[in-house]
Amino acid sequence: MSSTWLAASRPSMIYAIYALLMRKTHALVQVAVTLLDDLDGKHWGYDTAKKSSVKPNVMYGIFNRMLAEGWLTDGWEESAAGKKRPARRYYQVTDLGAARLGAVLAEASRDVRFASLKLRPGTAQ
C-alpha cells in the first residue's frame, strides 16, 4: 500500500493542475490523509469523521465534491439484516481518486498552511 501511495504522490502534470482546482482546506487534507490510509477499504461516514477529526457536516460536503469528481464511489452495506439498523452507505477510493488525493497531499506538504498537519497516511489525527 505504501508503494501505491508513493506512486500516487508523484502526480502527472495534469493531475497536479487538476488538484489545484479543488480548493485545499485543512478539512480536505485531513480527509485525504484518512482516505489514503486505507486505499482499498470501505470508508464509513462516522468513522471517517472521527479518524480525520473533521466535523460531519464539513466531511459530507467534501465527499459530495469527491463523488462528483469521480474520486470516490459509493455503495450500500449488504449485511445489515441482523443489526437492527438500516444499511450504511460506504465510500471507496477510485484509482483516479487515489492519484488525485495523492496530488492533494503532495501539494499540501509543500504548503506552509498545512505545516501543522501530519500529512503521511497512517498518521491521521
Added chain:
Amino acid sequence: MTETIRDIISVAAGAWYHLPLGILIVGVTFGFMPGLVLNLGVLIYPKDHPRRKELIAELHEVPYFKRAFWVFYALQLAVTEGISARIDVIRDRRFYRLCDRREAVLQDLNRQLANFTGDYHVEAYSKSRNRLCWLVVKDGKVLARFVIPGIRVHNIATGKPFSIHLHLWGAIVVLRQKLERFLLRRKVARVRNGHQRG
C-alpha cells in the same frame, strides 16, 4: 454535627427521590431525542435523497453520549444540503412540466395542421399574449384554429421555413409578425365577421 449528618441524609434522600426523573431526562436527551430529531431533520431532504437513509444509519454507530452532537451537525448538514436539493428538485420539476406543456401544444398544433396539409409541421413556438384565433389560406379557407403567434412553421421536405409565396396567411404572419400585424388583424376580423372571400 448530628444536624449536619441529618442534613446530608436529607439531601441524599431528596436526590434519591429525584433519581428516576434524572434517569428519564438523560434517557430522553441522549437516547430518544437524537433519533427523533434526526428523523424529523432528514425530512428536509427530497424523498429519494440517499442522505436520508445514510444519516439515520450512521446514528446507530455513534456512541450514546455523542449522539446529541452528531445530530446537531447532521441537522446543520440537512439544512444546507437538503434545502438546496429541494430547490433543485422544484426547479427540475418546473422545467419538465414546461417541456411537457410545450410538447403538448406542439403536438396539438401539428395535429391540427396535419388535418389540412402534410407538408408542414410546427417546429417551435414562443409565448405571446396576442392569441391568433384563425389560421387562413389565401383564398379565405380556414385551416386551423387557436394558433399562437410566434410559431415557426417549417416545410418537412425542404426544412426551410414558410415563405411569403406559400398559401398560409398564418405562417406569413408568424414569420413577418411585426410587418403584417395590421394586415392580419384586418384579415382575421373579416374572417371572424364572415366576410370571407371565395
